[in-house]
Amino acid sequence: MTSVATPAVTPAPGLAGQAPSSLAESITLADIARAHDVRFLLATFVDMTGKPCAKLVPVEAAGELEAGAMGFAGYAAGLIGQKPQDGDLIAVPDLSSFTPVPFIREGLAIIHCDPHVDGKPWPYAPRVILKNALARLADKGMQAKVGAEVEYFLVKKNDDGTLSTADTRDDSPRPCYDARGVTRMYEHLTSISDAMNSLGWGNYANDHEDAAGQFEQNFNYADALTTADRVVSLRYILNILAEQRGMTATFMPKPFTDRTGTGLHFHLSLWSGADALFPAGEGTDDDERGLGLSSLAYSFIGGILDHAPALQAFLAPTVNSYKRSGATTSSSGATWSPRKASFGGNDRTHMIRVPDSKRIELRSGDGSANPYLAIATAITAGLDGVEKSLDPGPPSGPGESKPDAHLLPATLLHAVEALRKDPVILASLSGDPDIGTYYSDAKEEEFLSWHNQVSDWEIRTYLTSI
Template sequence: MTAAVDTGRISLADIAKANDVRFLLATFVNMTGKPCAKLVPVEAADQLENGSMGFAGYAAGLIGQKPHDADLIAVPDLSSFTPVPFIKEGLAVIHCDPHVHGQPWPYAPRVILKGALQRLADQGMQAKVGAEVEYFLVNKNDDGTLSTADPRDDSPRPCYDARGVTRMYDHLAAISEAMNGLGWGNYANDHEDAAGQFEQNFDYADALTTADRVITLRYILNILAEQRGMTATFMPKPFTDRTGTGLHFHLSLWSGTKALFPGDDGDRGLGLSQLAYSFIAGILDHAPALQAFLAPTVNSYKRSGATTSSSGATWSPRKASFGGNDRTHMIRVPDNKRVELRSGDGSANPYLAIATALLAGLDGVAGAADPGAPSGPGESKPEAHTLPATLLHAVESLRKDPVILSSLSGDPEIGQYYADAKEEEFLSWHNQVSDWEIRTYLTSI
């Protein structure tokens, strides 16, 4: 198996045949992060590569199209070719950039991230990103409730539990072997803070590669869990009393081989350059609007709004603060080479989350913004933004932030389209009568 292919002038068909691939899963995601694909036989690889594979964009979901619009044409990125024989022998995933009338479609998340990376490149910089993918393994019961796939996994504080990891050995080992076979560098697999919750880590890479890998890993996790009779879910808060699921990003800027974050920061004590502090300040300044992308669902705010969990902690920041090696902050600085953005959750679209976070940081760099001194453990400054309480609050913050509203392909209309869709999502949920309302109001007066 190979994770990356030196494509040169080799065709997609040649790459597929060299890797014993018989079918290609030509994949892109819509703005909610749903993977959309066609199964393409290797005999039709040339048609895919030549731009003959069309999708009805409106049917794909939130991606800026109406039923009357021209097809989205999936243009494969050959460098993303990923054989997945551990799912099906002879199958490979290849990530595609949707085009319309020969031009990259500006609503497509992968296109949006590539545009953001070009803006960085115009400033002589590149971004490297690591991602921490958390998820739950659950079963859906006959009455519609959820239970952990491992019935013995019921401790209120199961984090790092060796027994829980061992009981899920076959699943975790299969995912680890898949990642390492692809060259991703899986280095840890652990039981997370909630019963039924796990995290599997892989090495950082350039921003686009990491976003592609998050999408591919979610797909691998879903399919391999299903093959073992389980459901892998990235839902931010599937259980009221348990810690929710995060998607944390480790961000750094580079100029060629030179890391731009290390520097002499005097008495601030984190060993960061002024550029790094400006980058942090940009993210903190735009934090409320960013949450529309980092925490993009109604359920996201059940996680970030929680005050405690069965383990005693939520691991979800409430304020836009930064500090050292302290997991209570929105931005944690574990060392002087990177910053960890901790307010994202499992429902985040990695392309949109990374793109908007990088452009928020770049805005801080452009304005030489300064976040001041880092906050102490568990502290935040009085002037720090409070993160939005609901998806509707995040949407309102997005609409008031011209930098983030314009961060999707440089077009505020695309940001407005996304905001409108997320407001509609919130109102659709809000219009449903819940069991809580029946219990609270049925005989209250």
């Protein structure tokens, strides 16, 4: 729940230790690994749910990985558009994503990969989907920069299967920013901060969030692909370092009924080279709404709002997501989760918050969102608004929304139905509506799988009701 302004200077894209693009052809993955005393590589990609998939590759085989000799059974990997009879997914490493993680294991590094099939990027792979969305943006002479706020809970699983906060003293109904809660988790928080800073991410704040057991650790924004890679890497780092301390780091949107849920907020901006495109130009009539934004920025907002119901299938992609967005209150008194597609100024009740003229904050995503798919679909929606010069109308006031604003979906099934009715977002995955249909069918099946389970609530409510 950061309120820190976007840094004035953009950090260089990519991760610490990356090979400069001008040298990419002459420097091999093995060269980079050995320069960082790396002995093993986690060749990593994610499926559509965001699950990290990897093979542990010794540096001696880095040349085989780089040459495209590392195959995965795609159907076994997860939701990624393959059947058991299909050929291998080949992991093609992106050298600019090289991420040494000696704080996890000495001599270990992560390398993010683009899955290929038959020598071509696999269009169902989330990282490929984002790259395709960014290519379309580049065709318009624009680039996207993105910041991400990664919230999470630190919990322990009890013998009876219930969850409790890892810090048993963290039990206040309103613990946000509590200095004592941060201090008790000092070793964990500082280890994550040190890890991010060792990678050049620029960690600038670590805080206790609104729910007992909930934290957020912020890092500088970068180009869209780099930020998505960093979210995936950070989730992995958080999981492993928490496990080493006997805790579980969870990004589940709503692990506790009575507490605030977990968000994944994105700060989005468009650029043309070194020129920021969201601030209103001096001496223009762009900013008639008073938020300091250009007409392009307002149209980008208009596109996101116009496609908001369908976007939620990617921003809030699980059954549990809608326990968070459907909540009316929490122990702290607020949910921090929008229920309508509205926008306004520095107001966290809206789907889109405009904290300053450089960026917009998309607040309807939650911790289960796949960062590649969430960013790709949001950019597609915003670009559609730019191409159509959509007018989002006047901003809503504090805590208000316009009567005609889209209601956000009430359940995952509602989000799937909205996605199926939205041809722009349905085709936003590598430009192929069949991929959108594949995803929506899988999410409908996920919803029905949950719906078919008899819950404790049903037993309590219906067992003797008649």
